[in-house]
Amino acid sequence: MTITTPEDAIKAASSIARDVADGRLTPADMEAQLQTELRALVGTVVGEGDPLFDLQVEIARGVLAVGGIPVDELAEWLAVARHRAGEPVSVPEPDDAPPEPVSLPTVALSPESVDVEAITETPADAEPAPVVTPPRQADGYDPLAGWQPGGARRR
CATH class of the missing domain: 1.10.287 (Helix Hairpins)
Structure with missing residues (x-):
């Protein structure tokens, strides 16, 4: 020395x-x-046998005092401490309340039971969306080749 x-x-x-x-x-x-x-x-925190442990605890308390650790992380560490202490881990219990009842119509829908004013009309001049067919490939198989949609082939 x-x-x-x-x-x-x-x-x-x-x-x-x-x-x-x-x-x-x-x-x-x-x-x-x-x-x-x-x-x-x-x-490096070793634990209670370390001569610096009291200083490390003081530093940790100071960090907590100024809000240096987010609440979510504190909650996680609390759960870890409780688990180490042998306390059972609390699991949130499911909501046992039954769902609110929904009243269903008692009369089947028919032209007589439907409110005509409540139905909104669709515009008559609405054009249908154009059908886009992919271009044919010369070397590819097309299962719809020669099939014409629409009219019946039976006479």
């Missing part, structure tokens, strides 16, 4: 100051390095 002397600390600080002055070290670089080292130090 080495002992750090005040001269070593002054040399290290001078080295950092030179790197910053020369542009080899920027605040963004320092933040990235700090983030990497903090993630390596406290980013």
